[in-house]
Amino acid sequence: MNHFRYLLLALVLCFQYGLHGQLIDFSKASILASSDIASPFKEKMLAVLQEEITLKTSLKLPISTPGKTSFIILANKSSREVNGFPLPTLSPSDQTSVQKEGFRLVHQQVAGKDILWMIGADQRGILFAIGEFLRIAELTKQKIAFDKKYEKSSAPMYPIRGHQIGYRNTANSWDAWDFKQFERYFRELAFFGTNAIENIPFQDGAASPHMKIDRELMHVKMSQMCQEYDLDYWVWTPADVDLADPKKFQEELKAHVEFYKACPRLDGVFFPGGDPGENHPKYVLPFLKAVAAELKKYHPKAGVWLSLQGFTDEQVNYFYEYLEQNKPDWFTGLVTGPSSPDLASTRFRLDKKYQHRHYPDLTHTVRCQYPTENWDQAFALTEGREVTNPQPSYYAKIHNRFAPFTDGFISYSDGVHDDVNKVIWSQMAWNTEKEVRQVMVEYARYFFGNGVAEAAADGILALERNWVGPVEENGGIETTFVFWQNLEKSHPELQGNWRWQQLLMRAYYDTFIKRRKAYEQGLERDANAILNQAKSLGADQAMSLALDKVNQADRKPASPELKQKIVDYCEALFQSIGLQTSVPKYKASGYERGAILDFIDYPLNNRWWLQDEFEKVKKMKDDAEKLARIEVIAKWENPGAGSYYDNISDPLKGPRVKTRTEDATDVAWWDNGLSRRRLSTQLFQNFPQLEYTDLDPKGSYMIRISGQGDALLRVDGERIKPTLYNKGVEEFKEFPLNPKFVSDGKISVSFDEPEESHLNWRQHSKVFDIWLLKK
Incomplete structure (x- = not known):
């Protein structure tokens, strides 16, 4: 039994040593510096190291105090000794440390005294050695510990x-x-x-x-x-x-x-x-x-x-x-x-x-x-x-x-x-x-403390993954939110830390937008279902009910408690670091300059666009014309059985698109970011490529395009002539397809590049939406 207990203890010690190497305590150390470090840089570095240690541990290590049992020593590579302590020998593996801006961070025991050397190849090398120590040492309340596994020789790759x-x-x-x-x-x-x-x-x-x-x-x-x-x-x-x-x-x-x-x-x-x-x-x-x-x-x-x-x-x-x-x-x-x-x-x-x-x-x-x-x-x-x-x-x-x-x-x-x-x-x-x-x-x-380092690092990486792909399919956003909420509750001491405030604000903002998008897009689907009943309801009644439905996003907004947390964190950031997250409230210099509060309620469905479209429809004198336009609006994203719709720049709503947009808001910056255009119109590709399969070989199809400027369409490599060719924003172009193209049940769609070198990129031809409509 004793043998088993000793074996277990040995395993535990081995595990701890493997994790931590060898921890050396410098909580009672004195700070020294070699005499050949030039002033006033030497005094500045001594003060910096002393201040940083005090900030993180509440310990104020003395400078140049004899009789101590441990020392942290700043030195030049040319120094021979400091206060009687000879510099550690430079081994072949340490040669990088003598390169420009390089340093050595090494522990040494001399006559029973623990010494942590920070040896710079030059002045900056000493500064960077201090930075390395502060990033890797265990600096907690009343404790300074250096893990011997972090000894290193280092120099930068790029000057x-x-x-x-x-x-x-x-x-x-x-x-x-x-x-x-x-x-x-x-x-x-x-x-x-x-x-x-x-x-x-x-x-x-x-x-x-x-x-x-x-x-x-x-x-x-x-x-x-x-x-x-x-x-x-x-x-x-x-x-x-x-x-x-x-x-x-x-x-x-x-x-x-x-x-x-x-x-x-x-x-x-x-x-x-x-x-x-x-x-x-x-x-x-x-x-x-x-x-x-x-x-x-x-x-x-x-x-x-x-x-x-x-x-x-x-x-x-x-x-x-x-x-x-x-x-x-x-x-x-x-x-x-x-x-x-x-x-x-x-x-x-x-x-x-x-x-x-x-x-x-x-x-x-x-x-x-x-x-x-x-x-x-x-x-x-x-x-x-x-x-x-x-x-x-x-x-x-x-x-x-x-x-x-x-x-x-x-x-x-x-x-x-x-x-x-x-x-x-x-x-x-x-x-x-x-x-x-x-x-x-x-x-x-360094910024949040040793106890939260691993968790906060993973939280930062998780925030980055929040931004990958459609929010509807990114289940990690809610998981990351819960993770950061737990960190928020567990570390109230960090509430005044501006870096901490920023990361928490982002966790709330991402989650709020995900929930709001799901909610508002659902309202629009309900509104389109109402519009599909326009023939029985009447055009005016259908539009009124549909608009009331999508505007529910304003009357009964999603997750108001999350929005309030975002507002609170933005106020905290203004107080802590002067971050200006709103033009009217915090006097940001412009709406593109970090004014995230001014867009927090920007519609994530097409309610602004619908309101403007309905005003146009109301001015039409003919009921048949009204109903025809309402049908186009209602079936914009759902053209019916056998037909297909692709939002060119939305992976979730454009499954047949094989090319990708380079920028998530390629044309969205209209009206200081408050454009009333349809959301799909605020993104584009110049020359998208699409693949359609499982088509009816005996079907009759037409391609409709919403875009701007020209659309030089090719199907299976062959240029197609249009029967309708409007060049304005959101105006349609229509291309009937010869039955030969769908005889094998599939087609490829591509576009030629028009000669537009004389135009600013904002005036170049663009494609927003594509339909393959089965007649």
Whole structure:
């Protein structure tokens, strides 16, 4: 029996050791730093480490206190010893730590004393070592424990790892921040591997109603903060003026020079070629040459960068010819962002002497560089373009796909709603092989605490899965909601944490929209059943009853208790972080700028469209004409036995569509996002492909199309002539089919591309709905 008990104890100990490695207690440690770390950076890092430990454990570790039995020591790789403790020997496996920005995090026992070394290859290496420790150590109330399994040598894979944080009116939260909040955010980003911050000093000159601090003062202060943490400070500086005008050229240059003089630190100037701005590169390049000459006077190591955003083929070719002919040393590199030539071709075409930086949009979900894939239109219409959007797996995939063509990135961001995405991008740029879930565990451990780290990480990943596919078929949304509700109840201490508030708000918002869509779509089905009785009820009575039915969504809305929780969390976020989720209530700078409360009740059935259509029907003088139109409306999505309907951009209502829309709101941004058009009309494909099977080989069929512009239809590869061809939005085109096409019981449908290169993409031909109607 004793033998069995000892064996069981051994197994338990082995299991615990396997899980935890070897925990070393540093709760009574002293913090030391090698004398060769330059001041004031050394004092800043000592203060940062001490403050962070106190914040998480309530312990204030002393600095440079002799006689202790444990020490946490900050050191340079060149240091030989610190307070008599020799640095650990550098083994062959530790060589990565001596690379630029690298570090070693290693435990050592010397004369019975436990030492945790944070050894940086340079100043930033020390900062990143501190960040690694804070993300992986067990920091709880009155306890500091380091697991020996987390010893490591590490260095970043990509040298540029930054985020654009512009103190300007269009930001949905930063314009409400003070110095302390910005420093806190810079510090936290650095703990996850960020080494650059990009500001926007010359755009959106109008002051935000939320700004507590003058813009010019904040721009300089942000530079000072970067200097304190040894982070690169960049600026995004477009030219909205006509650079062909010598006077405006000089005025713009003067504005640059004055700003450079004021900045304590400046490492990069990024000039977006055509977004905004309309200047040809024959004017841009001389301007940037002049900028570079002035910049070097005050910041000799600063670089000048250009993006080719919005450039025509001729302008792009002009730029590369200039580079080839002049080989300018004043030019540092290219930035590839939205509407730029693609990353791979840019890297291959750009001379190797110049660097190449990605400018990825991490902040937007639709109408953007990387729209959310397979996103339900209900989310796109209500949660909008700048909702809280944690998508760690998606953005890790994007980073790792494009990073090999670059020297790194500085992301486009306009607020804190994309906080998770910033962290995942920084960590992937440090190590593309790191597991996404591990990044999320470290994120949750640092921001929410050790006890909730695993659960919160899984909750974040679950929120990302909420957005995959039709909400009607996504059973995980309700499961994720219950999961986050339990976390909400179990951790009241986190209620004031803005990151926690955002994630909970999203869990409520997703669930509210799913329930509301099911409810409102059900009301519309009932309304269509009423319209199908129009012949017996009479046109006016049928329309009145149907409209009353769909408008029940307003009189008796779904899940009002969830909506109230969302409203409450939005208020909490405004108080905690200045997040502006409404234009009228919180003075967001625009309806696309995170104003999710202004769309929370946007109809998820076609009640607005029905009301407008019924007004048109009422004006018809002939009852037969009224009934005919009502029949079209009633049978829009249910054309009857033997006939088929496909909503081109809704996977649930378009089962025969084989192509997919790129963006969940490709044309929905009409009327500030409050369009009254039919929901299916607010999405499109230009050239969809469909497959029909199980057709009646002896049947007679017609294809009807609702769209805009042309529809150059092919069936089984053969162009079909229409008998009705209206080009207006929601007007019909009709194509009778020769019986030969359905003789084998199936057809393929495709579309040719019309010549529309002279038109803006919004005017290009589109397809919204397709019917195959059996006569």
